[in-house]
Amino acid sequence: MITIERLHKSYGKLQVLKDVNVSFEAGRVISVIGPNGSGKTTMSKAILGMVLPDSGDIKINGESILGQHAYRSQIGYMPQIGRYPENMKIRQVIDMIRDIRKDVKQVDEELIGLYGLKDMYEKRMGALSGGTKQKVSAALAFMFNPQVLILDEPTAGLDPISAEILKCKILKEKKKGKLILITSHIMSEVEEVADEVICLVDGQVKFHDTIFDIKAQTNEDRLSRAIAKIMNEED
Amino acid sequence: MNKIIKYVFYDIIRNKIILAYTLFLLLLSFGLFNLGGSPDKAILSLLNLVLLTVPLISIVFATTHFYNSYEFMELLVAQPINRKKIFMSEYLGVASSLSGAFIVGAGIPMLLFGAGVTGLNLLLTGVFITFIFVAMAFLASVITRDKAKGIGIALLLWFYFALIYDGIVLFILYSFSDYPLENATLALTALNPIDLGRIIVLLNLDVSALMGYTGALYKSLLGNLWGIGLAFGLLLLWVMLPLFSSRRIFSKRDL
Numbered sequence: 001m002i003t004i005e006r007l008h009k010s011y012g013k014l015q016v017l018k019d020v021n022v023s024f025e026a027g028r029v030i031s032v033i034g035p036n037g038s039g040k041t042t043m044s045k046a047i048l049g050m051v052l053p054d055s056g057d058i059k060i061n062g063e064s065i066l067g068q069h070a071y072r073s074q075i076g077y078m079p080q081i082g083r084y085p086e087n088m089k090i091r092q093v094i095d096m097i098r099d100i101r102k103d104v105k106q107v108d109e110e111l112i113g114l115y116g117l118k119d120m121y122e123k124r125m126g127a128l129s130g131g132t133k134q135k136v137s138a139a140l141a142f143m144f145n146p147q148v149l150i151l152d153e154p155t156a157g158l159d160p161i162s163a164e165i166l167k168c169k170i171l172k173e174k175k176k177g178k179l180i181l182i183t184s185h186i187m188s189e190v191e192e193v194a195d196e197v198i199c200l201v202d203g204q205v206k207f208h209d210t211i212f213d214i215k216a217q218t219n220e221d222r223l224s225r226a227i228a229k230i231m232n233e234e235d
Numbered sequence: 236m237n238k239i240i241k242y243v244f245y246d247i248i249r250n251k252i253i254l255a256y257t258l259f260l261l262l263l264s265f266g267l268f269n270l271g272g273s274p275d276k277a278i279l280s281l282l283n284l285v286l287l288t289v290p291l292i293s294i295v296f297a298t299t300h301f302y303n304s305y306e307f308m309e310l311l312v313a314q315p316i317n318r319k320k321i322f323m324s325e326y327l328g329v330a331s332s333l334s335g336a337f338i339v340g341a342g343i344p345m346l347l348f349g350a351g352v353t354g355l356n357l358l359l360t361g362v363f364i365t366f367i368f369v370a371m372a373f374l375a376s377v378i379t380r381d382k383a384k385g386i387g388i389a390l391l392l393w394f395y396f397a398l399i400y401d402g403i404v405l406f407i408l409y410s411f412s413d414y415p416l417e418n419a420t421l422a423l424t425a426l427n428p429i430d431l432g433r434i435i436v437l438l439n440l441d442v443s444a445l446m447g448y449t450g451a452l453y454k455s456l457l458g459n460l461w462g463i464g465l466a467f468g469l470l471l472l473w474v475m476l477p478l479f480s481s482r483r484i485f486s487k488r489d490l
Binding site for chain 1: 238239242246249304305306307309310311312313314315316317318487488489490
């Protein structure tokens with residue numbers, strides 16, 4: 001569904017992505033892992049068109065997305081750190097995005113309900129805690145039934161119960177045949193929700209395999225151990 | 236696009252600066268018209284004050300607004316909207332609300348005191364100056380990510396066009412006073428939108444007779460309708476140049 005071909009990106013002298021070639025299929029949950037600064041966020045932002053690649057191509061359903069914008073109606077994005085206009089209320093932010101996306105008839109409000117955001121509708125975005133902002137981001141990402149979900153460290157600021165709600169939602173959406181990309185550092189979580197793992201190190205794909213294969217190759221039954229083993233082997 | 240402009244408007248109206256700006260202009264214009272004398276005299280004083288304050292307020296307000304709307308723009312770029320549209324909506328939202336404040340603040344007193352065509356010229360010039368300096372502010376803001384640097388660049392631009400440029404022109408006129416400089420002066424005027432605006436208004440007042448040979452040349456070249464049209468055309472060019480270059484930078488950069 002998404003194909004990334006020979007993607008290069010550098011910020012000044014710093015090369016963030018070096019020749020990334022991957023493809024993702026619909027109906028899978030794919031977890032992007034890697035050390036800090038390995039290019040995970042840059043890759044997801046490139047798919048969203050927020051970061052413009054130096055060279056290479058990104059295709060969704062066979063069509064290049066570079067310089068396009070309409071394809072973003074098929075993507076729900078939850079940023080690592082949600083930044084919102086400080087003096088807007090939660091209700092205003094949600095209403096605004098909904099107003100902009102009026103073409104979507106079926107609106108998914110499940111997360112708004114489960115997170116109890118309606119009770120906080122009149123709070124200003126600037127007064128919200130990091131976790132509550134994450135909940136708003138999550139609710140917005142899932143709201144318009146996108147075919148692709150890009151979640152950048154979705155559970156990082158969430159309390160355990162809210163994280164659990166989000167995980168259930170991810171698995172539910174996966175069953176509907178959506179492609180879900182998650183960047184995460186928490187291996188137990190990756191193991192719970194993901195089908196495949198793609199590992200980026202220094203802007204290059206180190207490996208891209210299903211969790212089952214990774215475990216089988218390394219003879220480990222825990223993903224965190226298996227991944228540590230692969231990383232150590234190559235050094 | 237209209238939808239986005241609507242939200243930019245909401246945001247601007249919520250902070251009180253635009254209201255304060257309108258009141259400031261109202262007070263200023265009423266004061267000057269009440270000072271006595273003919274409306275022409277009042278317009279002359281108003282012109283000098285407007286050409287100093289309108290660029291300053293436009294460029295500072297637009298720069299800070301651009302940096303403060305960064306989150307808003309980040310939120311929108313993840314939606315299926317063209318980046319150019321987001322940028323133009325921000326621009327039109329800011330420029331038209333500042334122009335609106337100017338038209339209300341300076342226009343109402345003019346209407347009450349019967350300023351006539353000259354007043355209309357001053358209003359039009361003020362609106363153009365607003366659009367030009369908002370575009371310059373956006374250019375300064377897309378060049379750098381650092382808010383302090385962006386405001387610094389914006390203030391430098393204002394200093395240059397409002398103060399330094401006239402000094403340079405005077406210096407050139409003084410050093411080369413042995414040569415015929417009429418055409419050169421004309422060209423120098425076109426290179427500064429504030430001077431261009433000043434000339435447009437002055438030519439409609441009788442004071443242009445006091446400007447000597449250069450004034451006579453201006454009058455012969457810009458005094459007719461065609462000349463005024465040319466001057467406004469140049470102002471339009473001054474809007475488009477910074478606007479389109481900043482739009483280009485904005486649509487080709489990482490967010």
